[in-house]
Amino acid sequence: MLFKDILGLAHIKKHLSMSADAGRIPHAQLFVGPEGCGLLPMALAYAQYIICNNTDGENNSGNSVCNLKFSSFSHPDMHFAFPVANSDKVKSHAVSDHYIHEWRQFAQEQPYGNLFDWYQLIEIEKKQGQIGVDEAQEIVKKLSLKSYEGGYKVMMIWMAERMNNAAANKLLKLIEEPPEKTIFLLLCQDEEQIIQTIKSRCQILHFPPLAEDTIAKALINNGASHEEAMQIAHEANGNFNKALDLLNQDSEDLIFEKWFVQWVRSAFKAKGNKAVIHELILWSEELAKTGRETQKKFLNFCMAVMRQALLLNYGVDELAYMKIHAEGFQLKKFAPFIHENNILTITEELENAIYHIERNGNAKIIFTDLSIKLTRLLHKKATEIT
Structure with missing residues (x-):
């Protein structure tokens, strides 16, 4: 090298x-x-x-x-x-x-x-x-x-x-x-x-982290157009490995996006609808079938999405690099549900889930518990300024 x-x-x-x-x-x-x-x-x-x-x-x-x-x-x-x-x-x-x-x-x-x-x-x-x-x-x-x-x-x-x-x-x-x-x-x-x-x-x-221009030049050398390279470099947020995965459409984040969108949509519907709890349990069972490293990586991805949503909610769009590719889901529309009244608790619950998975906890129970807590946290109202 x-x-x-x-x-x-x-x-x-x-x-x-x-x-x-x-x-x-x-x-x-x-x-x-x-x-x-x-x-x-x-x-x-x-x-x-x-x-x-x-x-x-x-x-x-x-x-x-x-x-x-x-x-x-x-x-x-x-x-x-x-x-x-x-x-x-x-x-x-x-x-x-x-x-x-x-x-x-x-x-x-x-x-x-x-x-x-x-x-x-x-x-x-x-x-x-x-x-x-x-x-x-x-x-x-x-x-x-x-x-x-x-x-x-x-x-x-x-x-x-x-x-x-x-x-x-x-x-x-x-x-x-x-x-x-x-x-x-x-x-x-x-x-x-x-x-x-x-x-x-x-x-x-x-x-x-690597500079956007540095990543963009490397992507162009790998066959990307200038426009595509600049867009991917911004989304990669200094991570050249992620940039290459996005260029080759081989990023695990694309799978994580589908899991995340399915998760939050079910969590929104679950309030006052006991039947949807069954959807969250099935979702938890699917996640439990994956490896522990995949589960931890997904939970870290969820934390990154929550932070990006908070930035968009507070109007700091220039710092929001993430783009969700799942059809019909817009991070900007999700952003108002992540605010000062729930972001710390959501992050804490995600970190606790990672902790328990690392220590070989039952993944189905961990994800089911996390899902039920998320249904409450997403419906929590932001602090009203008077």
Whole structure:
């Protein structure tokens, strides 16, 4: 992965290359940024820059053989850890090395992909992957060995917030005092889920969402017209992965939109109509059949829609980027029902549902309970100003 191939983020590229050139490379770094901003490609390019002794901000100016190995993500001094789970392929004690071939494919084809894309590739989308203590033991074992080429070795932990406490505690000492010329790169979207003892041992670098112009140019290079690229770039809200999905009409958000519209329409009709409660129960049963990662992603989508509706209700249209494609549904008409008197409670209920799903609660009960609460909250009146 080359710095020049990464979208935008010129200031971060410059910071990383200049600090490496000056020999100021922190032994543990935490890259934090939203989905689709380029955490993974930037970390890959940075690791290649360090290991291959590249200079002057160029990835291909150093050892050509080393750079060639990186092009297939098979350099022996580059190690990876990422969330996994047992599957038909791996029956027990799954670790990253069991899925390394799929990981190389993912890094080459979907470097801006999200956790759900990864789970789909390795066919564990109905499970909740994690970085567990078995993985931590593998990391300790790998980093106890000397560098293959005598230089730096890098351990990249993608989606580090999926590391459980047992794994994090096992790695604490190693992250604090790694072997000579060993670098940890931890990548995460939610900094709050990283335990404090890990964060305190890392230098943190925050990534912003990508600029609309940057995404639009990339979409045009992928075959979109200028008008289409600008519209998708605005709707993607700095997320290049979502922009590509929208361009290819392959976004899971399109399915989530149908579920959301069906949900709120039934919730509106349910007031004073007991028969419609049966529709909400059937809807809950359908959602319960999907995987937990899908359920959590849908609930996060619902929170995003509610926030967008609130912005439209308050007349801040320029900040509203979302567009619902479901036929007959207009976010602007839905917006008046989301206001200061119910937005906090709705958000709290959605967050509680995510919490219980993560802890393997009964999905049918969780969604049925949430649906009944939504029928009350959507009919709650806004505060009248006198």
